[in-house]
Amino acid sequence: MKTGFYPHLAADGIRKNKRIYFPYIIMCVVLIAMYYIVSFLQYTDTISDIVGVKTIRFTLNLGGWVLAVFSCVFLSYANAFLMRSRKKEFGLYNIFGMDKGNIGKVIERETAIVAVISICAGLVLGIACSKFAELGLVKIIGAESSYKLTVQPKAVCMTVAIYTVVFILQLLNSQRQINVSTAISLLRSENAGERPPKANATLGLCGVTLLALGYFISVTANFSSSRTLLAVAFIAVLLVIMGTYITMVSGSVLLCRILQKDKSYYYKPAHFVPVSSMAFRMKRNGAGLASICILITMVLVMISSTACLLYGTKFDFYVDNPREFTLDFVAPDPDTLNSSALSDLKAELLTVLEEKNASPKNSYGYRLVNVGVPGWERDLYFIPLEDYNAVMGTDFTLGPGQAFIFTFGNDYDDDNISMKGMEWEIKRNLEEFMYAGSRAMVVDKSTIAVIIPDFDEMTRTLVSLPEFNESVFASFDWVYNFDTSLKPEKQLDLYNDIRITLDDLCQEYGFVGLNSNSRENAGGGEFAMYGGIFFLGVVLSIVFVAGAVLIIYYKQLTEGFEDQPRFETMQKIGMTKNEIRKSINSQMLTVFFFPLLLAMVHLMFAFPLIQRLLLVFKLSNEPLFLRVTVIIGAFVAVLYVIVYRITSNTYYNLVSGIKKEEL
Amino acid sequence: MSLLEVSALKKVYSTRFGGSKVEALRDINFRVEQGEYVAIMGESGSGKTTLLNILAALDKPTSGRVILDGKDMSKIKESAVATYRRNNLGFVFQDFNLLDTFTLADNIYLPLVLAGRPYKEMHDRLVPIASTLGIQKLLNKYPYEVSGGEKQRAAVARALITEPRLILADEPTGALDSRSSDELLWLFSEVNRVGQTILMVTHSINAACTAGRVLFIKDGVVFHQLYCGSSTNEQFYQKISDTMVLLATGRNRG
Numbered sequence: 001m002k003t004g005f006y007p008h009l010a011a012d013g014i015r016k017n018k019r020i021y022f023p024y025i026i027m028c029v030v031l032i033a034m035y036y037i038v039s040f041l042q043y044t045d046t047i048s049d050i051v052g053v054k055t056i057r058f059t060l061n062l063g064g065w066v067l068a069v070f071s072c073v074f075l076s077y078a079n080a081f082l083m084r085s086r087k088k089e090f091g092l093y094n095i096f097g098m099d100k101g102n103i104g105k106v107i108e109r110e111t112a113i114v115a116v117i118s119i120c121a122g123l124v125l126g127i128a129c130s131k132f133a134e135l136g137l138v139k140i141i142g143a144e145s146s147y148k149l150t151v152q153p154k155a156v157c158m159t160v161a162i163y164t165v166v167f168i169l170q171l172l173n174s175q176r177q178i179n180v181s182t183a184i185s186l187l188r189s190e191n192a193g194e195r196p197p198k199a200n201a202t203l204g205l206c207g208v209t210l211l212a213l214g215y216f217i218s219v220t221a222n223f224s225s226s227r228t229l230l231a232v233a234f235i236a237v238l239l240v241i242m243g244t245y246i247t248m249v250s251g252s253v254l255l256c257r258i259l260q261k262d263k264s265y266y267y268k269p270a271h272f273v274p275v276s277s278m279a280f281r282m283k284r285n286g287a288g289l290a291s292i293c294i295l296i297t298m299v300l301v302m303i304s305s306t307a308c309l310l311y312g313t314k315f316d317f318y319v320d321n322p323r324e325f326t327l328d329f330v331a332p333d334p335d336t337l338n339s340s341a342l343s344d345l346k347a348e349l350l351t352v353l354e355e356k357n358a359s360p361k362n363s364y365g366y367r368l369v370n371v372g373v374p375g376w377e378r379d380l381y382f383i384p385l386e387d388y389n390a391v392m393g394t395d396f397t398l399g400p401g402q403a404f405i406f407t408f409g410n411d412y413d414d415d416n417i418s419m420k421g422m423e424w425e426i427k428r429n430l431e432e433f434m435y436a437g438s439r440a441m442v443v444d445k446s447t448i449a450v451i452i453p454d455f456d457e458m459t460r461t462l463v464s465l466p467e468f469n470e471s472v473f474a475s476f477d478w479v480y481n482f483d484t485s486l487k488p489e490k491q492l493d494l495y496n497d498i499r500i501t502l503d504d505l506c507q508e509y510g511f512v513g514l515n516s517n518s519r520e521n522a523g524g525g526e527f528a529m530y531g532g533i534f535f536l537g538v539v540l541s542i543v544f545v546a547g548a549v550l551i552i553y554y555k556q557l558t559e560g561f562e563d564q565p566r567f568e569t570m571q572k573i574g575m576t577k578n579e580i581r582k583s584i585n586s587q588m589l590t591v592f593f594f595p596l597l598l599a600m601v602h603l604m605f606a607f608p609l610i611q612r613l614l615l616v617f618k619l620s621n622e623p624l625f626l627r628v629t630v631i632i633g634a635f636v637a638v639l640y641v642i643v644y645r646i647t648s649n650t651y652y653n654l655v656s657g658i659k660k661e662e663l
Numbered sequence: 664m665s666l667l668e669v670s671a672l673k674k675v676y677s678t679r680f681g682g683s684k685v686e687a688l689r690d691i692n693f694r695v696e697q698g699e700y701v702a703i704m705g706e707s708g709s710g711k712t713t714l715l716n717i718l719a720a721l722d723k724p725t726s727g728r729v730i731l732d733g734k735d736m737s738k739i740k741e742s743a744v745a746t747y748r749r750n751n752l753g754f755v756f757q758d759f760n761l762l763d764t765f766t767l768a769d770n771i772y773l774p775l776v777l778a779g780r781p782y783k784e785m786h787d788r789l790v791p792i793a794s795t796l797g798i799q800k801l802l803n804k805y806p807y808e809v810s811g812g813e814k815q816r817a818a819v820a821r822a823l824i825t826e827p828r829l830i831l832a833d834e835p836t837g838a839l840d841s842r843s844s845d846e847l848l849w850l851f852s853e854v855n856r857v858g859q860t861i862l863m864v865t866h867s868i869n870a871a872c873t874a875g876r877v878l879f880i881k882d883g884v885v886f887h888q889l890y891c892g893s894s895t896n897e898q899f900y901q902k903i904s905d906t907m908v909l910l911a912t913g914r915n916r917g
Contacts, residue, residue, distance in 0.1 A: 263782040272776045276764045569760040572721070573774050573821070574749025576742070 010109030013089070019557065019650065020085055024078050025118055027550050031071045032122025032163050033129060034539055038064045039155040040130045041137055041535075056137075059532035066536075067543060068162050072169060074547040079170045081554045083177045085561070090178060100178055107174050115167040119160060126159070127151055140310065140531045204254035207246030214239030215605040222612065233609055240602060244293055249286030252594075253279050269579060273570070274586040277563075281591065285555060292548045293595035296636060297602045299541040301610065304629040306537040308614055310530040311624055321519040322434070323362060323481035324491055328515040329506050331476040334459030336510050337367055342478055345509040349480070352501060358494050360482030364391040364434065369459055371419060371474045379447045380419060384455035391434045397453075401425060404451040406433040412448055420465055420472060424452060478511075492520045545636055549643045552592065556647045560654035567655040581652060588648045596640055600633060664733060665694040666860055667718075667829060672727035674713050674883075687713040689883035691727070695829070695862060700855040702874035703864045704903070706910065710883045711864045712833070718862065719752060719831055720744050732828055749774050753822030753830040757837035759814040761806040767817040768802040774825045785824070792820050796850060812843025819850060823859070830854075832863040836870050848873045868907065872899045881910055 014021050042060045090103050098106075131149050217236040223229045256279035260266045266275060282289075329345065331337040346365065353360055366387035371380045385398055396404065403424035405412060417424050433449060452458060462474060486494060495518035506514045567580055575583075611625065672691040677684045687710045695701050705711045716722040717729060720736055729736045731751060739747050754760075761770045768789065775785045793799045796816045801809050809817075815835060822830050832851070836844040844867070852873050855861055863874065871877045872891070879887040887906055891899050 267772065267776050267782045267785065269777055269779055272769075272773070276769065280764050565760075566762050566764070569756075569762060570773070570777075571745070572719070572748075572754055572756075572760070573777070574745050574752075575777055576745035578742075579745075579777065 006105050006109045007113075009106050010113055013086070013106065013110055014113060017082075017086060020082055020554075021114070023550055023553055024075075024082060025114060025121075027074065027078060027546060028114065028118035028163075029122045029125055030546050031067070031074070031543060032119055032159060033126035034543055035064060035067050035071070035162065036123055036126030036155055036159045037130050037133045038067060038536070038539060039158045040126070040152045041134060043152045043154050044134060044150070046134055046138060056532040059536060063532075063536035063539065064158075066540065068166070070540075070543060070547070071163070071166055074543075074550070075166060075170055076173060078550060078554065079173060080177070081558070083174050085558070103178055104175050107178065108171060111167055111171040111174070115164070118167075119163055122163070123156060123159060137531070137535050140535055198253075200250050201254055203246060204251040207243050207248075207251045210239050210243030211247060212243075214243055218605050218609040221609060229612060233613060236606075236609060240605075241294055244598065244602075245287060245290040248282065248290035248293070248594075248598075252282035252286060256282065270582065270586070273583045274590075277566075278587060278590060281559065281587070285591065288551065288555060289591065289595045292552065293598045293602070295544055295548050296596060296599040297606075299544050299636065300599060300603050300629065300632055301606060302537050303534075303541050303632045304625055305610055305614065306530070306534040307628040308625045310534040312614070313530050321517065324483045324486075324519050325360075325481065325495065326517045327480045327502065328517075329478045329480070329511045330513045330515065331478065332510070332512045334369070334456070334463060334476050337476045337478060338456050338459070341509045341511075342367075345478075345506065345511070346480070348505055348509070349502070352498065352505065353484075356494055356498065358484040358486055360484065363480065363482035365478060365480040366391055366434065367455065368477045368479055369455075369462070369474055370477070371462065371472065373420075373472050380417075381447065381449045382455065382458060383449060383451050385451050385453045386455075388434070388451045392432060398427060398451075400454055402427050402453065404428060404430045406430045406449040406451070407447075417448070417450060420462070420467070422458060422461060424450065491518055494518075495521050541632075545639060549639065553643060553647050553650075556588065556591070556651050557654070560651040564655050580655065584648060584652055584655065588644065588651065592640065592644045592647075596637065603629065603633070666697045666699075666732060667695040667862070668728070668730040669693050669718075670728050670730075672714070672717065672729065673725045674710075674717065674722070675725045686883055688717075688724070688727075691880070691883070691885055693878055693885055693888075695860060698855070698858050698860055700851070700861045700873070700875045701863070702871040702877045703862065703880060704866070704868075704871050704877055704907065705880035705886075709880045711880055714880065715831060715833055715862075715864050718829075719754065720748050746778075749778060750825065751828045753825060753827035755815070755818050755822050755830065755832040755835045757834035759806070759811070759818045759838070761814055761818060761821075763806050766803050766805055767798065767809065767813075767820075770806070770817055771802075771821045771824055773821065778825070788824050788826075789820070792823050795853065796820050810843070811839050812846060815839060815843065815847055816850065819847070819854070823854065828860065830859060830861045832861060832865075834865055834867075835863065836865065836867055844869065868900060868903045871903050872896055877903055877906075879906055879910060886910065 038060055042057050042064065093103055093106070094100070127149075214236045217232060217239065221229065221232045221236070223232065256275055259271070259275050260279075265271060327349075336342075350360070367384055369382040371382065385396065385404075388404075389395055398404065401424055403417060403426055405417060405426055407429065412426075412429070415426055417426055430451070459476065462468060462472070465472060468474070484491065484494070495516070499514075499516055502516065503514050506512075567575075571577075571580065607625075607629075614625070670692050672688050673686075674688040675684050675686050691710075691714060703711050703714065713722070717724050720739065723737060736747075761767070762773070765773065771789060771792075772785050775788070789802075790799075793802060796819060798813060798816050798820065801813055801817070806814055806817075815838075819835075822832075835851075836847060839847060848870055851861060851863070855875075861874075863870065865871055875891050877889045877891075878885055879889075887909075889899070889902055889906060894902065
């Protein structure tokens, strides 16, 4: 045979099977692009400056391997489908005298062509998107990035190497499939008459019961111990997974059978064909659809909870470290805080910083009195109105004996707030509050910040109380937050450098001590890790959803081939094209949107449980969680609709393309 | 007036790029009267399938007319063709074409369901037909559970249930063993006896000699026709057989 023979045959094979090959190649391209992006981010210099870079790189590296394994699984599935649908073609080659070795060579060339196209296109797409991904990651973890497009040769090499291996594995898999089959079995299609599915009422009810039980646990379970809660959550998840499978496989057939019993419903043009073929379809596809449903649920839960983890932690981190540096000068008494010592200290501080080439930006300072009485339900923080106005840029006014309050969690509904004989009328609850700085304010939900106009007077009254320092305790602080123009590692140097200097400084001006903190020093490692996990969650979700969608597409395609003769018959008997279209639409809608719908229902019922679990992590940002869930849900739905349209068109063309010459 | 009138029917197939042209039907003329049972015979490639496709409104003729019940079929709008077919024609195919997702009863109901008839009416229509065809006990079975002959009887029931003007049968015995074939042909005669018009395309002389008239097609024209008349089954069989030999050997009309 001539040298050009095999490549020619291979190229032809791909072209003629483009309906099957095209989605396969797209899937490969997406996977490769995703892999490149993940590995690009591991090596990129942009993130080397940020805090917790090691953690992120580690997370991304791990994610890369997960992606590689999933690529293998998904592509094996798709490849198996590909080979199955081409067995007839290969059987024909076999009968025409090509032995299995020759067919193997054709497959080899085909795989090579697909591999080269996919890897090249995947890399191009990956490189094109890597910048967006980088900007996304950087935004998530809050570093800075340039807009220059770069290519990481190391990432390119890794991608090519990994996916070459993946494709070789696919090739071996295809050849194994050809080797185990004979010419006749290759030729024969598996169109033997299929048994009608039997509805199993017990099993169907069992599935629904399991689902209901899982939902019930999720909604009602409330344990204070996080370990019990996790165990219960695990049981609920198991119940729902089992319930989903049994319901999809058995419950749906049962439903079809019940519908068929209702003669006035069943014998309607719009229901007759869909209901009866759905019974068959669900029997064959129940498990697959259940898997898709669970996959989508996992994606939804994964993204929304990692997002909450990330943004919740990020929020806390920024509450604790509103600026790069936080200095908290502790005064021995209110007089020091309210005297000129404070402004002298501030001037001196600026000089010191100036000397270190770290002139403050975005700075703000305020006075603060934290009053705590053992046995009280809540801590009170008092802040002078003038400081609040200066920091927030507002010009609120208050009369004597009036106050604004700001609550950090729990509502405070009284009209007044009082402390040891002093009382303020609450003008209103503020909606905004300055980020405080960690050392100065240990906030929890019960804390209330009280902004008062008569700060001096209050502090003086406070210290003159007989119980002061006996059963009433207070600390008097001046908190100063600022940014610099320094790079992160320089910030850490500065922090170590000025700590001692400033400590001396504050003694000099009559303060008792300094609590200082720097954002760099505080680490933010865990929050960088959550960022990495969230980012990976998004990447993996895209891959999962793409995989799920590909599986549905192939399923529909297989069924299209099988349904072709049936619709042909129906058309001969007098079914109009319009009726065929309607019937297809109603079937497709069910097959497509049933899993999505069920996934949404799962998520809805999982919501209370996830919420409680997040509380274990001290994260309770309900609106955020809800918002993220809705956005992700909508995104998946949109993607779904697009694929639905493409698939239903392909399917329709497949089944309505009736050869008229044949009757 | 005849039930079906086919005049100067011509069908030319051209290859995709308009290259060579194949004349499948050259000039077909015949009539079928109400209540007749007509068989069409011919070699492979003689154009019988093309003819049947045109009669079934699955294909359009190049020229000529098909008039069913006084109505020109080529004048029917594309959108109304399926409905027209459903209401006026019944089909029996060689390979039964029963849908394996339906029970036999549901298969038989299919055309009526598509026409939007209420269940009661469908059921009332099915009962007598099922008893004529002897499939009452099989109605709740699925196609894979019954024999070929039983499948074909269900297919006949499906064709009959719409009370069509004309039944078109395409090699109805082609996939059956001889006993089932005989049973089916006997049923066709029975159905015809109570007034159903049947047009059957077949290869089988055995099948053709149950008909009242046999049309022979060769090279796209009606080459010859035979009436059963008063001849016995054996005589008619002999006549058809002789004509087939003539057709095959290609001599002129004898």
